[in-house]
Amino acid sequence: MADIRALVLNCTLKRSPAPSSSEVLGQEVLDALGEQGVTGEQIRVVDHDVRFGVSTDEGDGDAWPQIHAKLMAAQILVIATPIWLGQPSSVCKMVLERLDAQLSETDDQGRLLTYGKVAAVAVVGNEDGAHHTIGQVQQALNEVGFTCPASGATYWVGEALQKTDYIDARPKPDTTGRTTQALALNSAHLARLLTEQPYPPPDTRDAATGQRSG
Amino acid sequence: MADIRALVLNCTLKRSPAPSSSEVLGQEVLDALGEQGVTGEQIRVVDHDVRFGVSTDEGDGDAWPQIHAKLMAAQILVIATPIWLGQPSSVCKMVLERLDAQLSETDDQGRLLTYGKVAAVAVVGNEDGAHHTIGQVQQALNEVGFTCPASGATYWVGEALQKTDYIDARPKPDTTGRTTQALALNSAHLARLLTEQPYPPPDTRDAATGQRSG
Amino acid sequence: MADIRALVLNCTLKRSPAPSSSEVLGQEVLDALGEQGVTGEQIRVVDHDVRFGVSTDEGDGDAWPQIHAKLMAAQILVIATPIWLGQPSSVCKMVLERLDAQLSETDDQGRLLTYGKVAAVAVVGNEDGAHHTIGQVQQALNEVGFTCPASGATYWVGEALQKTDYIDARPKPDTTGRTTQALALNSAHLARLLTEQPYPPPDTRDAATGQRSG
Amino acid sequence: MADIRALVLNCTLKRSPAPSSSEVLGQEVLDALGEQGVTGEQIRVVDHDVRFGVSTDEGDGDAWPQIHAKLMAAQILVIATPIWLGQPSSVCKMVLERLDAQLSETDDQGRLLTYGKVAAVAVVGNEDGAHHTIGQVQQALNEVGFTCPASGATYWVGEALQKTDYIDARPKPDTTGRTTQALALNSAHLARLLTEQPYPPPDTRDAATGQRSG
Numbered sequence: 001m002a003d004i005r006a007l008v009l010n011c012t013l014k015r016s017p018a019p020s021s022s023e024v025l026g027q028e029v030l031d032a033l034g035e036q037g038v039t040g041e042q043i044r045v046v047d048h049d050v051r052f053g054v055s056t057d058e059g060d061g062d063a064w065p066q067i068h069a070k071l072m073a074a075q076i077l078v079i080a081t082p083i084w085l086g087q088p089s090s091v092c093k094m095v096l097e098r099l100d101a102q103l104s105e106t107d108d109q110g111r112l113l114t115y116g117k118v119a120a121v122a123v124v125g126n127e128d129g130a131h132h133t134i135g136q137v138q139q140a141l142n143e144v145g146f147t148c149p150a151s152g153a154t155y156w157v158g159e160a161l162q163k164t165d166y167i168d169a170r171p172k173p174d175t176t177g178r179t180t181q182a183l184a185l186n187s188a189h190l191a192r193l194l195t196e197q198p199y200p201p202p203d204t205r206d207a208a209t210g211q212r213s214g
Numbered sequence: 215m216a217d218i219r220a221l222v223l224n225c226t227l228k229r230s231p232a233p234s235s236s237e238v239l240g241q242e243v244l245d246a247l248g249e250q251g252v253t254g255e256q257i258r259v260v261d262h263d264v265r266f267g268v269s270t271d272e273g274d275g276d277a278w279p280q281i282h283a284k285l286m287a288a289q290i291l292v293i294a295t296p297i298w299l300g301q302p303s304s305v306c307k308m309v310l311e312r313l314d315a316q317l318s319e320t321d322d323q324g325r326l327l328t329y330g331k332v333a334a335v336a337v338v339g340n341e342d343g344a345h346h347t348i349g350q351v352q353q354a355l356n357e358v359g360f361t362c363p364a365s366g367a368t369y370w371v372g373e374a375l376q377k378t379d380y381i382d383a384r385p386k387p388d389t390t391g392r393t394t395q396a397l398a399l400n401s402a403h404l405a406r407l408l409t410e411q412p413y414p415p416p417d418t419r420d421a422a423t424g425q426r427s428g
Numbered sequence: 429m430a431d432i433r434a435l436v437l438n439c440t441l442k443r444s445p446a447p448s449s450s451e452v453l454g455q456e457v458l459d460a461l462g463e464q465g466v467t468g469e470q471i472r473v474v475d476h477d478v479r480f481g482v483s484t485d486e487g488d489g490d491a492w493p494q495i496h497a498k499l500m501a502a503q504i505l506v507i508a509t510p511i512w513l514g515q516p517s518s519v520c521k522m523v524l525e526r527l528d529a530q531l532s533e534t535d536d537q538g539r540l541l542t543y544g545k546v547a548a549v550a551v552v553g554n555e556d557g558a559h560h561t562i563g564q565v566q567q568a569l570n571e572v573g574f575t576c577p578a579s580g581a582t583y584w585v586g587e588a589l590q591k592t593d594y595i596d597a598r599p600k601p602d603t604t605g606r607t608t609q610a611l612a613l614n615s616a617h618l619a620r621l622l623t624e625q626p627y628p629p630p631d632t633r634d635a636a637t638g639q640r641s642g
Numbered sequence: 643m644a645d646i647r648a649l650v651l652n653c654t655l656k657r658s659p660a661p662s663s664s665e666v667l668g669q670e671v672l673d674a675l676g677e678q679g680v681t682g683e684q685i686r687v688v689d690h691d692v693r694f695g696v697s698t699d700e701g702d703g704d705a706w707p708q709i710h711a712k713l714m715a716a717q718i719l720v721i722a723t724p725i726w727l728g729q730p731s732s733v734c735k736m737v738l739e740r741l742d743a744q745l746s747e748t749d750d751q752g753r754l755l756t757y758g759k760v761a762a763v764a765v766v767g768n769e770d771g772a773h774h775t776i777g778q779v780q781q782a783l784n785e786v787g788f789t790c791p792a793s794g795a796t797y798w799v800g801e802a803l804q805k806t807d808y809i810d811a812r813p814k815p816d817t818t819g820r821t822t823q824a825l826a827l828n829s830a831h832l833a834r835l836l837t838e839q840p841y842p843p844p845d846t847r848d849a850a851t852g853q854r855s856g
Binding site for chain 1: 655656688694695696726727728729730731732733735736738739742778781782785786
Binding site: 326328348349350353360361364365366367399403404407408411414 | 754756757758773774776777778780781784785787788789790791792793794795823824827828831832835836839841842844
């Protein structure tokens with residue numbers, strides 16, 4: 001059975017050692033993946049000097065290339081993000097923009113290097129915004145080549161206009177916890193399938209001759 | 215002081231007499247507007263034979279023209295919608311599509327007939343999705359000519375993955391209720407301003423001669 | 429190799445025989461899937477008496493149950509939708525709401541009946557709105573159990589504020605056409621994998637005893 | 643007639659002196675506002691050391707307080723942002739998060755300090771994403787107290803999957819240019835109205851006594 005690794009990118013706005021609800025949910029995802037035989041680690045992006053941009057290396061000490069290398073070595077990417085104003089965090093958007101560069105990174109058969117990697121999403125907020133945040137992240141990651149497993153997201157938010165943090169609200173075994181279990185089960189299964197039986201390359205023979213197959 | 219009318223369009227999926235949480239919040243908005251001297255009424259769209267389309271009259275018994283006439287007679291439009299899958303209801307989207315026709319309805323000075331009308335949004339759901347639903351409705355209504363007052367939305371949703379309805383959860387005087395009060399206060403003020411001092415017409419003289427004014 | 433079927437739901441607002449750009453792109457997706465050995469058909473939803481609601485059968489002549497039966501017999505669902513006001517059509521939203529019922533339809537091992545089905549998206553508009561429309565549809569379908577393949581969407585829109593339809597703009601072999609090919613290749617591959625090696629059931633033994641595994 | 647100032651925040655990812663299409667459209671908005679008697683300036687946010695966070699001053703050399711002071715002195719805020727992956731830029735999201743702090747800044751009568759300020763949006767991209775980006779920005783700014791004028795956004799994007807920049811595509815007098823004119827005309831009018839006749843304060847007397855007014 002294929003050996004699967006996961007990378008959780010925590011997109012909180014706050015540097016360590018400030019407590020982070022996203023980190024708590026990110027760790028719960030890692031733990032649930034661990035029960036499926038998946039190893040991995042979590043990185044708090046804002047602790048590193050990641051630059052704004054849309055290339056894989058913005059130069060001048062940019063910390064993204066090291067994170068990118070870990071991503072390339074993993075089969076599952078988990079984006080853990082807080083919600084601000086009902087939307088994903090700016091740090092999350094910065095990460096997605098850096099992944100835009102994947103659209104020009106292909107193997108020798110013309111497939112994106114992200115093909116075969118599975119993306120999951122973990123979202124926390126005081127109140128409201130989880131579905132939209134999940135949709136934003138999934139759309140962006142799908143566009144740059146990731147596959148989204150069934151029930152590929154987990155989240156917690158409080159009642160409208162409240163201020164409780166997930167870090168204080170957990171555990172939620174019957175709702176968020178169960179959703180996290182499903183995410184882990186499906187992500188691990190799908191990552192194994194796609195590692196063992198990759199997406200086929202596009203039919204470049206036809207593209208080269210200018211003729212359509214079929 | 216200008217006489218101001220409001221029209222609340224309730225975009226629930228359920229026909230009368232089924233209870234509707236959107237209708238409850240829509241009525242609370244009407245009551246709060248009443249305290250500001252605004253008269254009005256609420257229509258449950260799905261009780262009427264409104265057709266899919268993007269014109270003002272789709273013909274063949276289409277019920278939209280009667281609702282459209284009431285909208286034209288009002289200075290404040292309130293869209294009250296439930297959340298499904300974190301998004302506005304299909305009935306809400308149907309209403310917004312019918313309003314797309316406003317982009318070709320102008321007065322004799324080239325202004326959209328919706329210019330000067332104020333749009334507010336009231337959203338309810340079991341859990342999550344309010345900010346996104348508000349954003350969807352505001353973007354669409356702004357594009358077709360409505361003005362959005364400060365704090366122009368009110369909402370209620372429960373904690374993540376819960377099933378309580380607003381109809382059972384209310385009243386919420388300290389959160390949703392206070393937000394509804396702000397919506398009403400600001401909508402009424404802005405509608406009066408724009409009724410008494412309308413947006414100026416575009417400088418059609420210059421457009422006609424092909425010269426830009428200084 | 430597993431026999432795979434696709435169902436394309438065309439969510440145009442216009443009844444047959446009005447021409448539909450969504451139908452054109454939907455057919456191109458079906459053709460591309462055909463090259464991958466996938467059979468299927470396209471249904472124009474608005475030609476059928478589908479009702480607003482969130483159950484699988486709203487009764488009283490509701491046409492959704494027949495479409496639902498075809499969906500259950502397919503391994504790939506393609507949502508083809510036009511863009512209105514930068515958003516998915518109301519007919520598309522109506523379809524997504526009907527699929528909300530899938531959240532309570534499970535097999536005897538507790539898996540959603542949609543698990544293992546692959547969802548793809550095809551979007552057309554005069555101008556702008558494709559990414560957002562794709563994101564809305566993917567988020568909703570993923571939540572109700574569908575898996576999104578890498579590069580699982582294809583689209584065409586014109587330049588900002590223009591009025592050309594896809595039906596007049598095609599063919600676009602180097603952009604939309606190539607994207608459609610990738611969608612078909614990846615969707616067919618993923619549907620075969622998940623048909624032959626389904627997602628595992630949740631560990632209900634532990635749930636039953638109230639003890640956590642691991 | 644009230645003296646009106648505008649502040650354009652350019653949310654490109656690229657530092658000066660790199661060319662910026664957002665800056666081009668931002669300047670066109672400023673020029674159009676100038677024709678309405680509005681003075682103002684444009685700031686490229688990424689040229690300044692603005693920090694991630696949700697307070698008005700994140701300390702330690704944070705450059706936001708200076709930008710915030712200029713915003714407080716303006717009556718019109720224009721967010722100019724590029725589109726990445728169909729969404730607003732991370733720099734744009736960082737700015738919106740900093741504005742989240744406005745929710746706790748009120749005058750002595752309980753009104754947000756942003757009340758009375760008008761928000762407009764200018765968006766550019768190679769292809770697709772303008773409506774969604776506009777909606778994201780408007781929803782966030784409306785929530786923190788800004789008012790959105792009728793037709794309060796202008797944008798340009800190219801045809802699907804193309805790579806032309808606005809900086810090379812302009813001028814577009816009949817589409818984006820006309821939209822920019824409408825934005826400026828309406829923003830200036832609304833800012834004057836709200837400066838001369840501010841939103842009324844909430845009825846704190848009733849709140850204090852716990853009694854509702856009639």
